[in-house]
Amino acid sequence: MSLIRNKITRNIKSLALLGLNYLSPGGTAILMYHSVGRNKIFFTVKPEDFQKQMACLSAKGYSVVPLARLAEMIKNKEEFPRKTVVLTFDDSFEDNYSNVFPVLKKYNFPATFFVATDFIGKDQKNESTGIFFKTLSWPQIKEMSESGLIDFEPHTSTHRELTGISLEEAKKEILDSKRAIEEGLGKKCHFFAYPRGKYDEEIIKILKENGFLAAVTVNPGRVRKTSDLLKLPRQSIDSLTYKLQFLHKIL
Numbered sequence: 001m002s003l004i005r006n007k008i009t010r011n012i013k014s015l016a017l018l019g020l021n022y023l024s025p026g027g028t029a030i031l032m033y034h035s036v037g038r039n040k041i042f043f044t045v046k047p048e049d050f051q052k053q054m055a056c057l058s059a060k061g062y063s064v065v066p067l068a069r070l071a072e073m074i075k076n077k078e079e080f081p082r083k084t085v086v087l088t089f090d091d092s093f094e095d096n097y098s099n100v101f102p103v104l105k106k107y108n109f110p111a112t113f114f115v116a117t118d119f120i121g122k123d124q125k126n127e128s129t130g131i132f133f134k135t136l137s138w139p140q141i142k143e144m145s146e147s148g149l150i151d152f153e154p155h156t157s158t159h160r161e162l163t164g165i166s167l168e169e170a171k172k173e174i175l176d177s178k179r180a181i182e183e184g185l186g187k188k189c190h191f192f193a194y195p196r197g198k199y200d201e202e203i204i205k206i207l208k209e210n211g212f213l214a215a216v217t218v219n220p221g222r223v224r225k226t227s228d229l230l231k232l233p234r235q236s237i238d239s240l241t242y243k244l245q246f247l248h249k250i251l
């Protein structure tokens, strides 16, 4: 029996990989990117691969919607339209301006960029590789925000794991980064990304008490209309995501 089940699962998986939507496991993917460039950090996607991925979304008729729209659909318990996807980029890599923004403009795809606000305009060291990388500057952030395509939202001030510090420090990390973006761009922030995906109920309480509508994690999976708005899963796209995996992640 389990042999038959395995065979059926395998067949469904291979059909799903071909992009057949009637076999879609349901829900919507929030894709999580970091750097799009040529450094050796494992999560970095090559610019040509990123271009192919966006071309693939366009060719397959995907509707790329802002995170705010997805949050609204969940809040209203609306059915998600088929072929909907959300794009997010974490950690404010400078290459998000040079390699991502032009491609998003080409396809008119909206995206949310989660920024650790103390990093803005300062070189940062990737902790696992020791590689230094450039971060976005305020003029770049302003230009992208004014395009109407990119929504900037907080990702703390210094990218510390919120469950490893006191609640007072965590609250300061969250609110300082929220304020920096709100003041820098003259807008309100309602979304948050937990650094390294670390959160607990106390952190969620801080978000709820301070006007956040939704927050994204690094837990893999699809968003459904029953998803908890403050624990939204994301599908990570990195240097190891080959084409069939990408197709599977957006299904």
Ligand SMILES: [Zn+2]
Pocket (backbone or CB within 6 Å): 090, 091, 155, 159, 194, 195, 196
């Ligand atoms: Zn991050």
